Amino acid sequence: MTTLRSVPSGDPPEGTGGRGPAADLPDEVGPRLAELLHRSSLGDEQAFVELYDATSARLHGLVLRVVRNPAQAEEVTQEVFLEVWRMASRFDPARGSALSWLMTIGHRKAVDRVRSAEASTRRDTSYHQQTQPVDHDATADAAHTSLEAQRVRTALQALTPVQHEAVKLAYFGGYTHAEVATMLDLPVGTAKTRIRDGLIRLRDAMGVGQ
Amino acid sequence: MNDIHALSGAYAVDALSDEERAGFEEHLEACPTCREEVDSLREAAALLPTTTETAPSPAVRAAVLASIAQVRPLPPLVAHGPENDAEASRSTGTVVPLRRHRFRTALVAAAAAVIVAGGVGVGISQLDDTDGTSQQADPEPTQDETEDEVQQVLTASDVQIVDASTTLPEGTEASVHWSPSLGKAVLVTDGMPAAPHGHLYELWYQNSAGDMVRAGLMPEGESNTVLLEGDGSGAKAVGITVEPAPHGSEEPSMPPVAFFALEDA
Numbered sequence: 001m002t003t004l005r006s007v008p009s010g011d012p013p014e015g016t017g018g019r020g021p022a023a024d025l026p027d028e029v030g031p032r033l034a035e036l037l038h039r040s041s042l043g044d045e046q047a048f049v050e051l052y053d054a055t056s057a058r059l060h061g062l063v064l065r066v067v068r069n070p071a072q073a074e075e076v077t078q079e080v081f082l083e084v085w086r087m088a089s090r091f092d093p094a095r096g097s098a099l100s101w102l103m104t105i106g107h108r109k110a111v112d113r114v115r116s117a118e119a120s121t122r123r124d125t126s127y128h129q130q131t132q133p134v135d136h137d138a139t140a141d142a143a144h145t146s147l148e149a150q151r152v153r154t155a156l157q158a159l160t161p162v163q164h165e166a167v168k169l170a171y172f173g174g175y176t177h178a179e180v181a182t183m184l185d186l187p188v189g190t191a192k193t194r195i196r197d198g199l200i201r202l203r204d205a206m207g208v209g210q
Numbered sequence: 211m212n213d214i215h216a217l218s219g220a221y222a223v224d225a226l227s228d229e230e231r232a233g234f235e236e237h238l239e240a241c242p243t244c245r246e247e248v249d250s251l252r253e254a255a256a257l258l259p260t261t262t263e264t265a266p267s268p269a270v271r272a273a274v275l276a277s278i279a280q281v282r283p284l285p286p287l288v289a290h291g292p293e294n295d296a297e298a299s300r301s302t303g304t305v306v307p308l309r310r311h312r313f314r315t316a317l318v319a320a321a322a323a324v325i326v327a328g329g330v331g332v333g334i335s336q337l338d339d340t341d342g343t344s345q346q347a348d349p350e351p352t353q354d355e356t357e358d359e360v361q362q363v364l365t366a367s368d369v370q371i372v373d374a375s376t377t378l379p380e381g382t383e384a385s386v387h388w389s390p391s392l393g394k395a396v397l398v399t400d401g402m403p404a405a406p407h408g409h410l411y412e413l414w415y416q417n418s419a420g421d422m423v424r425a426g427l428m429p430e431g432e433s434n435t436v437l438l439e440g441d442g443s444g445a446k447a448v449g450i451t452v453e454p455a456p457h458g459s460e461e462p463s464m465p466p467v468a469f470f471a472l473e474d475a
């Protein structure tokens with residue numbers, strides 16, 4: 001290597017995890033996941049296994065919360081990871097973290113699943129009874145409380161109750177903002193604002209994404 | 211802040227209807243501020259599942275690992291010159307901007323959504339169905355009238371020539387001449403391979419609601435100049451799919467083999 005390199009500007013060396021309060025995932029695991037994703041895109045199955053093991057509980061937990069039916073949720077999780085494998089080369093680190101990319105794919109697939117299932121069963125009550133064996137908040141309560149989960153819970157307290165509820169119904173319920181508006185008895189068109197404001201507060205409280 | 215920007219949060223958590231989603235994605239192409247905001251809000255949303263972690267059963271892991279062994283990862287999107295992008299506009303050799311690919315992905319998704327939604331039988335499309343399907347197999351108004359309309363489109367003052375994003379083999383040239391003011395499009399092909407046995411090519415407009423609307427059938431032959439049937443006003447894209455002969459399908463039965471993203475004048 002004979003190329004000239006600029007002299008570091010006196011900043012302390014990177015590598016201790018960067019800024020931000022202690023958390024169990026973001027600072028070190030993030031780049032690691034991006035690296036695994038990159039290697040997966042080159043066909044490295046071992047890297048993909050590692051990626052799967054690092055992220056499957058979080059992804060599946062999300063899918064299960066949205067889809068609710070355990071057997072269907074496992075199908076969706078499987079589809080998601082296959083999609084991640086296929087699409088790994090399309091991940092663009094400039095646009096966000098690997099984890100966010102993964103969760104975005106997983107969330108979309110889970111929502112697609114519940115919406116298409118609903119379209120074919122159209123408000124059949126027996127269907128709803130059958131597929132809602134999990135009590136809304138029991139899932140969250142039973143979840144293990146990692147340090148990061150604690151931080152998220154704390155950050156969520158910065159949201160107004162309506163923002164919190166709107167974000168939850170949209171994200172975990174898979175409902176559209178128009179449906180959320182009706183469910184929360186909000187004027188038409190305001191649920192989208194609540195969702196956006198809630199996410200902004202969460203983002204800023206957690207110090208992610210910019 | 212106008213209304214469309216306010217959809218960023220709902221978009222980030224998949225809380226838009228298909229129609230809103232298509233509209234917002236179009237907006238995103240042109241709005242870096244919204245793109246950044248969506249990215250950052252997705253980052254925030256991705257933290258929510260920390261509270262619901264649940265490991266899938268070992269069977270899922272085994273199934274995933276077995277299936278990836280049989281699936282090839284997609285190649286990266288390349289900033290392509292003509293020689294390494296068989297899908298791009300071979301006729302003109304122009305560099306196809308990356309965004310067309312993104313649109314294409316969106317279109318595939320939209321088409322897939324249409325297929326999924328197909329069972330519901332919601333027919334908002336303005337398909338001119340007066341004659342049923344039989345009329346489609348044999349394109350007739352008179353040759354002359356059609357010829358005139360083709361000429362009108364090709365010579366319209368606002369005509370745009372849109373190249374295909376296509377999965378058809380190298381050597382296939384396909385472009386759409388699109389006149390937003392007439393709401394009509396003409397497809398021009400060269401070197402088009404024959405459809406698989408028992409199948410034909412069917413044409414579609416993607417309307418402003420994101421639905422795929424039948425726009426007739428392609429005649430056989432590798433070189434054709436075809437006026438798309440029906441009213442394309444406000445159409446956002448034209449697609450070609452492979453469908454069973456002789457009548458085609460009411461809805462696309464698979465993702466398009468070629469796409470043409472139309473832009474408003």
